[in-house]
Amino acid sequence: MNAAQGSEAETVLRLSGITKRFGTLVANDAISLSLKRGEVVALLGENGAGKTTLMNILFGHYTADEGEIEVFGKPLPAGDPNAALGAGIGMVHQHFTLADQMTVLENIVLGTQSLWSLNLGKSRARAKIRQLATDYGLEVDPDRMITELSVGERQRVEILKALYREARILILDEPTAVLTPMETEALFATLQKLVAAGLSVIFISHKLGEVQSVSDRVVVLRGGKLAGERMTSEATRRELAELMVGGQLPVNEIGPSTPRDVLFELRSVSTPSMGGAALRQISMQLRGGEITGLAGISGNGQAALAALIAGTLEAREGEIVVHGAPAGRWSPRAALDRGLGRIPEDRHATGMIGDMSVAENVISEAYRSPRFSRFGFLDWKAAAAFADDIIKAYDVKCPSADARVRLLSGGNMQKLILGRALDGDPDIILASQPTRGLDVGAVAYVHARLIEARDRGAAVLLISEDLDEIQTLSDRILVIHRGRLSKPSLRGERSVMELGELMAGHGVEEGADHAA
Amino acid sequence: MRLEPRPSSSGAAKILWPAGAILATVVFSSVLVMIAGASPFTVFWLVIKGAAGSQFALLETLTRATPLIFTGLAVAVAFRAKLWNIGAEAQLYLGAVMTVVIGTGAVTLPSAGLIPLIMIAAMLTGALTLLGPAILKTKFGVDEVVTTLLLNFIVLLFVSMLLEGPLKDPMGMGWPQSKRVIADAQLPRLIKGKRLHFGFILAIASAIVVWVIMKKTTLGYEMRAVGHNAEAARFAGIPVNRVIAKTALLSGGLAALAGFSEVAGLKGNLTLDLSPGYGYTGIVVAMLAMLNPLGVIAAAIFVAGIFVGADAMSRSANVPSYIAEVMVATSLLTMVAAIMLMRYRVRWR
Numbered sequence: 001m002n003a004a005q006g007s008e009a010e011t012v013l014r015l016s017g018i019t020k021r022f023g024t025l026v027a028n029d030a031i032s033l034s035l036k037r038g039e040v041v042a043l044l045g046e047n048g049a050g051k052t053t054l055m056n057i058l059f060g061h062y063t064a065d066e067g068e069i070e071v072f073g074k075p076l077p078a079g080d081p082n083a084a085l086g087a088g089i090g091m092v093h094q095h096f097t098l099a100d101q102m103t104v105l106e107n108i109v110l111g112t113q114s115l116w117s118l119n120l121g122k123s124r125a126r127a128k129i130r131q132l133a134t135d136y137g138l139e140v141d142p143d144r145m146i147t148e149l150s151v152g153e154r155q156r157v158e159i160l161k162a163l164y165r166e167a168r169i170l171i172l173d174e175p176t177a178v179l180t181p182m183e184t185e186a187l188f189a190t191l192q193k194l195v196a197a198g199l200s201v202i203f204i205s206h207k208l209g210e211v212q213s214v215s216d217r218v219v220v221l222r223g224g225k226l227a228g229e230r231m232t233s234e235a236t237r238r239e240l241a242e243l244m245v246g247g248q249l250p251v252n253e254i255g256p257s258t259p260r261d262v263l264f265e266l267r268s269v270s271t272p273s274m275g276g277a278a279l280r281q282i283s284m285q286l287r288g289g290e291i292t293g294l295a296g297i298s299g300n301g302q303a304a305l306a307a308l309i310a311g312t313l314e315a316r317e318g319e320i321v322v323h324g325a326p327a328g329r330w331s332p333r334a335a336l337d338r339g340l341g342r343i344p345e346d347r348h349a350t351g352m353i354g355d356m357s358v359a360e361n362v363i364s365e366a367y368r369s370p371r372f373s374r375f376g377f378l379d380w381k382a383a384a385a386f387a388d389d390i391i392k393a394y395d396v397k398c399p400s401a402d403a404r405v406r407l408l409s410g411g412n413m414q415k416l417i418l419g420r421a422l423d424g425d426p427d428i429i430l431a432s433q434p435t436r437g438l439d440v441g442a443v444a445y446v447h448a449r450l451i452e453a454r455d456r457g458a459a460v461l462l463i464s465e466d467l468d469e470i471q472t473l474s475d476r477i478l479v480i481h482r483g484r485l486s487k488p489s490l491r492g493e494r495s496v497m498e499l500g501e502l503m504a505g506h507g508v509e510e511g512a513d514h515a516a
Numbered sequence: 517m518r519l520e521p522r523p524s525s526s527g528a529a530k531i532l533w534p535a536g537a538i539l540a541t542v543v544f545s546s547v548l549v550m551i552a553g554a555s556p557f558t559v560f561w562l563v564i565k566g567a568a569g570s571q572f573a574l575l576e577t578l579t580r581a582t583p584l585i586f587t588g589l590a591v592a593v594a595f596r597a598k599l600w601n602i603g604a605e606a607q608l609y610l611g612a613v614m615t616v617v618i619g620t621g622a623v624t625l626p627s628a629g630l631i632p633l634i635m636i637a638a639m640l641t642g643a644l645t646l647l648g649p650a651i652l653k654t655k656f657g658v659d660e661v662v663t664t665l666l667l668n669f670i671v672l673l674f675v676s677m678l679l680e681g682p683l684k685d686p687m688g689m690g691w692p693q694s695k696r697v698i699a700d701a702q703l704p705r706l707i708k709g710k711r712l713h714f715g716f717i718l719a720i721a722s723a724i725v726v727w728v729i730m731k732k733t734t735l736g737y738e739m740r741a742v743g744h745n746a747e748a749a750r751f752a753g754i755p756v757n758r759v760i761a762k763t764a765l766l767s768g769g770l771a772a773l774a775g776f777s778e779v780a781g782l783k784g785n786l787t788l789d790l791s792p793g794y795g796y797t798g799i800v801v802a803m804l805a806m807l808n809p810l811g812v813i814a815a816a817i818f819v820a821g822i823f824v825g826a827d828a829m830s831r832s833a834n835v836p837s838y839i840a841e842v843m844v845a846t847s848l849l850t851m852v853a854a855i856m857l858m859r860y861r862v863r864w865r
Contacts, residue, residue, distance in 0.1 A: 336753050352748060
């Protein structure tokens with residue numbers, strides 16, 4: 001982005017030797033980091049590498065066990081979010097912190113004024129917001145309610161909020177996770193304007209492509225330690241990836257697909273809403289030997305579609321057809337009996353029962369089969385043996401089959417779910433956000449298993465908000481927008497930008513009637 | 517202040533926290549005893565002596581523990597599946613009603629047939645009493661805490677009506693009490709001339725059966741799964757609503773056995789003071805046992821001991837026996853706090 005600032009640029013932020021322990025876990029181990037005026041530093045690392053902990057320390061949510069923070073040459077008192085704000089640090093969290101029932105303006109001025117002032121000084125605030133918005137390309141109507149805004153607009157409000165408080169250092173935590181490709185481009189343009197105006201930015205991410213296009217310098221964290229620091233212009237993608245993972249990057253080969261019969265079909269199905277958009281008369285077909293990817297921005301009906309197929313959400317109208325025959329009454333049990341393997345979106349809430357053991361969890365879909373029970377009595381030996389099989393076959397790191405699932409890492413929990421879902425080689429597989437929050441190694445593992453299932457002839461539906469993932473794995477891509485599906489496209493048929501257009505809703509409505 | 521989950525709790529913690537809870541209860545009660553003008557050491561010594569200091573005291577404690585084991589099991593089973601049954605009192609009374617309806621002469625059978633018949637009928641009555649709230653919960657989302665709690669008052673009034681009307685003993689000199697159950701419907705005494713009766717054996721057996729159900733059967737597995745995470749259970753194909761209904765039947769049936777055993781084993785007839793709140797005390801018992809069916813036996817004996825011991829103590833020391841209620845109530849609060857502290861670490865910032 002900007003040319004390297006050289007050593008003459010002023011250092012605005014200096015973290016030195018930050019260490020933070022949680023019990024025996026060292027979340028941050030003597031991390032030092034500096035940020036110069038007008039610079040974008042990317043903080044790169046996998047989940048659990050310590051990025052968020054570090055930023056929470058900087059922002060005063062945690063107190064570091066060791067180390068010091070200096071902002072504009074002055075030491076920052078530890079553990080005080082107001083001190084960070086006062087020193088000119090603004091943070092845009094991954095999960096927005098906006099009051100939904102208030103206007104943009106009210107959200108931005110919230111907390112900046114004395115509780116006792118009768119006059120909010122709205123017109124002055126409005127003028128200032130308008131000015132900031134035009135200066136940095138953050139157009140939002142100050143008088144609209146937050147509920148009316150898109151996710152991208154809400155993020156702009158968060159940035160405006162920080163700028164309104166005269167932030168000189170802006171921290172963005174995984175800001176692109178919720179954005180369309182176009183919105184991401186717009187965000188990057190805004191960041192460019194901000195640094196041109198002399199602000200400094202810390203950009204937290206685990207996506208290499210983004211980091212390369214937006215940052216001047218990359219700081220890589222791994223396992224709570226500083227793994228390396230590179231000028232973006234001098235680092236290759238591979239080098240950064242290996243710093244992040246700490247070794248060779250696993251690569252999945254995906255060969256050409258051999259499409260077979262349609263195994264699963266939805267015929268003009270509508271559903272009630274599930275937090276996001278409801279499905280409106282959607283039709284789709286899943287073929288054996290193919291991975292069908294469903295792209296879309298969060299909240300456009302993916303949750304409803306996944307719940308519908310999994311059997312936890314009842315259709316209002318339409319038909320589910322399995323192996324060419326109408327499925328009749330659909331439920332989780334029916335789905336399992338028809339040979340569906342299901343990977344739910346939320347491992348913790350839906351996938352596993354955290355307070356029960358590994359063995360108890362892996363039999364939860366089959367405990368009534370003669371394999372695990374007889375006359376109403378469970379065969380715990382068989383359950384433990386099955387758990388051991390999955391632990392071995394899926395390389396799950398856990399103390400034993402008796403360990404409580406809550407103690408497992410996200411990746412290991414996901415491997416258990418994979419093992420449970422793929423046991424008995426189901427020929428229809430629903431994978432809903434199967435890699436969300438996993439580290440690179442676990443992601444590669446999940447992908448390999450999905451490819452393996454596809455190659456043995458299973459029909460796989462991959463629902464993901466990560467467009468890269470969709471594009472890498474899918475033989476056929478569908479885009480969902482406000483509960484409607486686009487026409488399917490084959491691998492490589494549509495560009496990222498074209499898919500982005502569909503994700504933003506251009507062309508999905510028209511395509512819906514003759515989809516798939 | 518913030519709560520952070522502990523990675524796991526060690527075996528020692530599982531003993532130490534509850535022990536700490538009981539210690540805190542004793543300390544708190546000591547303050548009250550001192551306010552009442554007595555020495556805590558004397559008072560607690562008298563309580564212990566009154567609860568376990570003689571054969572009479574011990575048998576009395578076990579007799580008092582019998583209904584508490586049943587209601588404690590009823591609550592433990594329901595709470596395990598996160599069905600908040602606060603209505604064990606109502607289920608107990610309806611079980612007792614069924615016992616006198618059948619047992620006062622309406623059916624004549626040898627006791628080997630009559631007692632099981634009454635038992636089953638009483639259990640069914642209690643089971644159906646809780647099934648209503650369970651169905652309201654699963655079908656319409658009505659909070660079972662409210663329905664089961666309020667049902668207690670409705671049932672008590674209903675029993676009062678029965679005792680003034682159809683079930684009133686014509687020979688009862690006008691007292692609101694039922695006729696006595698016939699000899700064949702009575703549970704035998706375990707020791708001749710003492711009050712401890714066969715209901716105690718039934719209670720222990722029930723605890724073992726419930727333990728087996730929870731540990732070894734698919735039903736117990738389903739109940740635990742639903743209790744820990746209903747959404748995940750539903751996703752895995754466990755019929756959540758049906759499991760809740762089964763839990764309600766089991767829990768209500770167990771609570772009704774308390775009423776059955778009190779009437780058929782101890783009192784002989786039904787009066788409005790059959791239960792001094794056994795249904796509610798069952799909640800304390802279940803919590804003290806951390807919902808473990810075998811732990812319920814120990815917890816019930818402990819709580820019964822406090823009541824029996826406090827009665828004896830109040831006769832010799834000048835401290836009201838209400839101290840027992842206070843101790844039991846306090847032990848519930850400290851136990852809940854201890855369970856929380858066992859699972860979570862408190863962080864102050």
